[in-house]
Amino acid sequence: MSQSTRGSATVLVLCGAIGVITVAATLAWGRGSLIPERTGAAGSSVNVTEEYGKRLITQTTELLGPDVADPKMRFTDSRLACASCHIGAGVEPGNLSLTAAMSRYPRISPRSGGNETIQDRINGCMTRSMNGRALAENSPEMIAMVSYLRFLGDQDAATGAAQRKAHESPAFKTPNRAANLEAGQRVFEQRCAACHQNDGQGLPATGNLVYGYVFPPLWGPNSFNDGAGLHRVLTAARFIKAKMPLGAANLDDDQAFDVAAFINSKPRPEMSGLDRDYPDRSKKPVDTSYGPYADSFSIEQHHFGPFQPIDAYYKSLQKASK
Ligand code: HEC
Numbered sequence: 001m002s003q004s005t006r007g008s009a010t011v012l013v014l015c016g017a018i019g020v021i022t023v024a025a026t027l028a029w030g031r032g033s034l035i036p037e038r039t040g041a042a043g044s045s046v047n048v049t050e051e052y053g054k055r056l057i058t059q060t061t062e063l064l065g066p067d068v069a070d071p072k073m074r075f076t077d078s079r080l081a082c083a084s085c086h087i088g089a090g091v092e093p094g095n096l097s098l099t100a101a102m103s104r105y106p107r108i109s110p111r112s113g114g115n116e117t118i119q120d121r122i123n124g125c126m127t128r129s130m131n132g133r134a135l136a137e138n139s140p141e142m143i144a145m146v147s148y149l150r151f152l153g154d155q156d157a158a159t160g161a162a163q164r165k166a167h168e169s170p171a172f173k174t175p176n177r178a179a180n181l182e183a184g185q186r187v188f189e190q191r192c193a194a195c196h197q198n199d200g201q202g203l204p205a206t207g208n209l210v211y212g213y214v215f216p217p218l219w220g221p222n223s224f225n226d227g228a229g230l231h232r233v234l235t236a237a238r239f240i241k242a243k244m245p246l247g248a249a250n251l252d253d254d255q256a257f258d259v260a261a262f263i264n265s266k267p268r269p270e271m272s273g274l275d276r277d278y279p280d281r282s283k284k285p286v287d288t289s290y291g292p293y294a295d296s297f298s299i300e301q302h303h304f305g306p307f308q309p310i311d312a313y314y315k316s317l318q319k320a321s322k
């Protein structure tokens with residue numbers, strides 16, 4: 001698609017006058033052309049498909065959420081957007097950026113134990129982070145999201161290395177202790193509640209759940225489920241340290257660790273069949289909060305730490321097998 005419609009200020013500046021012309025052209029296509037595969041509209045272009053892909057990622061609740069008028073298009077039970085976590089529609093560098101996603105697939109996934117395509121990976125987020133169901137591989141929505149990711153990848157090939165260097169996520173070092181939920185609650189109250197609200201349930205856009213959230217929910221029925229990556233305390237802590245509070249991320253490792261654990265101590269939707277994840281249990285990340293495990297540490301310790309003893313156990317096994 002034309003770079004100008006990405007909504008990214010930097011790109012707009014780079015495109016200059018050409019960008020303005022392309023925006024006008026895209027608008028002129030009108031609404032119907034946003035879903036070219038459905039209508040088979042003559043003259044529909046890859047560009048328009050990518051634009052639909054971007055909208056799916058930023059306006060997910062409006063297009064695929066539980067309040068969508070057409071029941072067949074209700075794919076997610078959460079009211080998050082993909083962009084609630086993949087900030088700036090995945091364009092923003094750093095933690096959970098999607099700019100290089102395309103280049104990483106297909107690959108072997110320890111979670112499924114098999115080969116994982118980019119479509120499988122998207123559906124991983126659909127069924128867990130979005131607490132929904134999988135999109136068909138040949139659906140217009142999947143095709144559009146993949147072509148959007150391909151667009152980001154092409155752009156990344158040109159400028160990505162420099163961007164990444166300029167916006168490297170701060171390193172997160174796991175504190176050598178169990179997380180402290182009370183300390184986490186204090187961080188939440190002081191640094192997070194102003195946006196995500198005191199009850200963690202977020203602030204819906206213009207009071208309307210159809211359009212998703214201005215500040216998304218951190219737990220509860222509209223948030224990610226317990227099989228999601230962010231339900232792992234270390235994954236969440238890395239994201240939080242790099243990106244939250246939004247626009248003012250400056251927590252230290254201890255604060256990020258404790259507040260991640262606090263959020264993940266709260267109720268959220270449960271996913272069935274999680275015991276089938278990681279068929280090779282020795283490949284299960286140490287902070288996976290559900291069993292079975294290839295070790296005898298408690299679920300509690302896998303959820304909230306301390307993680308060093310679990311790490312040490314697996315390292316010693318590796319050494320012994322050499
Ligand atoms: C609640 C947060 C959250 C939401 C919402 C979410 N994701 Fe993700 N996504 C993640 C996490 C965590 C990862 C794993 C990152 C890792 O493996 O380190 C991930 C990984 C991915 C990847 C692989 C990135 C890579 O470089 O390997 C893709 C592609 C992706 N998500 C797409 C989506 C799409 C499309 C949606 C919406 C349908 C979505 N995600 C919604 C948290 C989220």
Ligand code: HEC
Binds near residue numbers: 193194218245259
């Ligand atoms: C200034 C408002 C603001 C503050 C303060 C803030 N966030 Fe966020 N947060 C957001 C927005 C907005 C998003 C969604 C990303 C977007 O729309 O760009 C988000 C997304 C998230 C997400 C992923 C989506 C979800 O709902 O789970 C998590 C987790 C999160 N924030 C945790 C925190 C934590 C922890 C703190 C406190 C340390 C915090 N945030 C402080 C605005 C804020």
